[in-house]
Amino acid sequence: MRAALFVTCINDALYPSAAVATVKLLERLGVRVAFPAGQTCCGQPQFNTGYRTATEPLVRRMIDAFDDAEYVVTPSGSCAAMVRDNYPRIAARAFTGGRGSDLEKDARSLAARTWELTEFLTDVLGVVDVGAHFPHTVTYHPSCHGLRMLGLGERPRRLLERVDGLRLTDLPGAEECCGFGGTFAVKNSDVSAAMGHDKITNALSTGADVLCGGDNSCLMHLEGMLRRQGAPLRPLHLAEILASTVDDPWSP
Template identity: 65%
Template structure:
């Protein structure tokens, strides 16, 4: 399976080790991973701050860069939700505003094949144990986009429960928003 890693602009800039870890993991699981060098921001920051038209060229570019892959994997629930939830809305809005159907048609191919990492592992690869070892106590707070937008549900927890040595402690109020979402934490 030929998979593209969509690292996201925040991960690429602030957390590049995340991308390296995802490539290492997927490669170990037998996945051929490409990192398209032409990738840029998905447009979420623009879209969420009211610059919806300005996000459209970024969405078109995303489709151009990633359209030829069998799957697009991102370690970001927010950017995954941008592609899967908001790209279709962008296309619908362009149509409703009388700007034609080309945006919707351009974005449609990437929407169903964009996966957040945990859903790609569990749903596509059928993996719930990646062979990890981490002898520490941890808790898990689901992201709002992962929880509500993508409906990741138990997938991240299934993967965490399989980590050898890990003690998973329930987080009270885990389904409550932490206030970090969108561009709010960046401002």
Template identity: 50%
Template structure:
């Protein structure tokens, strides 16, 4: 398959290894990955905060960029549940708010080909065992958008359980939010801090070496709290685990998501 990668602006700036790992994984599975450098942001930060008019130019640029590829690629992949949720749900809302029927139609066509990474692997590529090797214990945090908007369900867990050498342990109160929510963590910092404090404590309670999720933003938030507390678990994106093999294992570093916070 020919797959277009939308890196997401946060991964591009804060977690480039997530995008690299996505490419490594998909190419190892025999697929061609293409990248359009005109891509910028999906507009999630604006739409989550209710700034639909401000989001409209960002959404139009996103649609313009990826609409050009629709006839040449089989799918668009985003290693982010929250950004994929924005494309599949909120772009339509922005277009409706702007009373732009043409944008709504075009955004719908792009959204129909856009998948979060675990969706792409399980539903489109029909695989759960990607040949990964990760000899560590992990606990999985289902991010809010992936769970409540995309409804990815057990797909990430199925992928994790197929990884050689891994131990997947339960995360207490896994369905609760980590408190990031983009600008929510800035505008409601006390509430956000209370939420991530609980989430980090549950990660520690799990006894896992790593907390894994499909969103770099949530991992950055959780990882930052763990680092400030001096707690041992480290954040890692699903793509990083799935890209790791016996021949080219993932090596944790001090620059992992949130650890420099």
């Protein structure tokens, strides 16, 4: 099986270890991973801020970049939701520029082929035990897009529960937003910080070593608050936990 990695901006620029872990994990499971070099931002920041027409060229670029991919896999629930939920609607209203109705058809095609990492593992590959080893106590934060737009449900937890050595603790208020929300954190910083404070207070109460999530944007928001407090809790992308093995362990 072949799959194309949709790396996302934040992983490419700030958290490349999550992208590397995704590739290592998929290849360990027998997937041949390609990286289309033409990919750029999916347009989520522009679209969420109200600039729909400025998002259209990025939709076209993503469609072209992943045109021949059977599966498109991304370690980001928010970016997967952008492609799956918003691309067809953006394309339906777009100035076609000579492409006619093909743009909407192509957007729907890409949406149907795009998978968040945990749903690709469980729904496409049909695996829950990925052979990981992670001897640490972990609490899991389900980010809003994965929880509400993609409906990931228990998929991430089922994967974590099968990791050798991992002790999974329940996060109080797990389904509450962490307060990041992209540009929401900039435009409504006081509210965002208050929501983030509640989230890390709950996370610290679990006694976990690691705060795990499927979106590095949310983890970045929480990591900044944890660092300013000097808290020992370490935010870490789910892919890095699942990629960790006895022979190739994760190290802080």
